[in-house]
Structure formats: C-alpha cells, structure tokens
Amino acid sequence: MTDETMISPDDAVTGASEADTGAPSHEDVIRERDEEIASLKDRLLRAAAETENVRRRLEREKVDVSSYAMTGFARDLLGVADNLRRAISALPAEAPGFEAVKTGIEATEREMTSVLARHGITRVVTDGAKLDPNRHQAMLEVDSEHHEPGAIVAELQAGYTIKDRLLRPAMVSVARARTDASA
Structure with a gap:
C-alpha cells in the first residue's frame, strides 16, 4: 500500500476520509446538477415563450400589413x-x-x-355628432341657435376610416360656445 491510500488511525476513529477533506459529496454533486437542470429548464421555457411571442407579433404585423397596405x-x-x-x-x-x-x-x-x-373604407359620421378630435378637424366655429356648443354644424370635407384607423379626418364647422352677451 502506498501512503496516499492509507487511512490514519485518527481518521478511522472519527470516520473521516479523503471525501470529507474537500472533495464534494454525492449529495452536493446531485444538488448542483439539479440546480443546473432547473436553470436550463427555466432558460428553455423562457426561450420557448419568447419564440411564441415573436411568432404572434409577426402574425399580427402580417395581418396589419395586409389590412392597411393600400x-x-x-x-x-x-x-x-x-x-x-x-x-x-x-x-x-x-x-x-x-x-x-x-x-x-x-x-x-x-x-x-x-x-x-x-x-373597409367608410365615411366618418358627422350628422348630429359632437366634435371628436380623433375623427373630426374643426376648421371654424360658427354661431348657431339650433346646435349645442361643440356640435358639428356642417361638414366641409368628408372624413374616412380604413378598418379601425383614421384615413382622413372630416373637416367640419362647429357651433361656438354661447357667451352671456349672446344668450
């Protein structure tokens, strides 16, 4: 026997061996491998989720391009x-x-x-509508006895939407807010 593999009488009494003096135990190796496996699983799930998100975004962009290309x-x-x-x-x-x-x-x-x-191109509604800055562009304000302040009095140029997006706002005249002197 060589000196390297011999166990000293002190080690035999305490039960210590070379594994106890710095080399990891089997439980430590298994714990490290389990942590590595969990980390790799997490990375794999995140990569799969990211791939799915990219696929969905590209599909949505494809629909938008075909809907709004013209x-x-x-x-x-x-x-x-x-x-x-x-x-x-x-x-x-x-x-x-x-x-x-x-x-x-x-x-x-x-x-x-x-x-x-x-x-999918439709006209923006102006008849009897209140001014909607998302769909109408007020070109002028006019005094009107028959309309509420902010109501559309007349359409100067038709507005249009394509699907759910504004293509061109309707240019309109709007009833002016009444002042105390004119009431």
Whole structure:
C-alpha cells in the first residue's frame, strides 16, 4: 500500500476520509446538477415563450400589413370621390339635357363608395355628432341657435376610416360656445 491510500488511525476513529477533506459529496454533486437542470429548464421555457411571442407579433404585423397596405392608394382615391360629389353639387337641380350626366356621375359615385366599403373604407359620421378630435378637424366655429356648443354644424370635407384607423379626418364647422352677451 502506498501512503496516499492509507487511512490514519485518527481518521478511522472519527470516520473521516479523503471525501470529507474537500472533495464534494454525492449529495452536493446531485444538488448542483439539479440546480443546473432547473436553470436550463427555466432558460428553455423562457426561450420557448419568447419564440411564441415573436411568432404572434409577426402574425399580427402580417395581418396589419395586409389590412392597411393600400392606405396611400385609398387616400389618393378620396380626392376622386370628393370631385364626384362636387360635380353632382355643381349641376343645377333643374338642368335640361344634363339629367343623364347627373345620373351617370351619381352612379359612378355610388360604385366608388361601394368599392371603398368592400375594402373597409367608410365615411366618418358627422350628422348630429359632437366634435371628436380623433375623427373630426374643426376648421371654424360658427354661431348657431339650433346646435349645442361643440356640435358639428356642417361638414366641409368628408372624413374616412380604413378598418379601425383614421384615413382622413372630416373637416367640419362647429357651433361656438354661447357667451352671456349672446344668450
């Protein structure tokens, strides 16, 4: 036997061995491995959750891109819709010889409105509404006996939304708040 593997009589009495003098016990090794396994499981679960969050975000962005991809084109078409409305308004009510023209322009306007609606583009409501700064742009205030202060009196230019987003605010005139002198 060599001196390295010999147990001294003192060690034999106390039950001490080389394992007790600095080398980790089996329980310590198992505890360290369990902690490492728990740490790796936690990291794996976090990575899986992050991957799922990225997948959901990309799916949501894909839906948004497909829903709102034509926003610029739609804004350009709104000018055409406005001009059709102006053309109808410019024709006299009793215009001999222009009935067919007026009917054609009205049919074109209806078709454009229908196409816009099929793509989720709708007109902002202004009739009888209170001013909503998220949907309306107040261009001027007017005195009105028939409207509450802050109520929309007239629509100057139609506003539109695409799905749930504002495409163009409605430009409106709003009833002015009454002062004591005017009441």
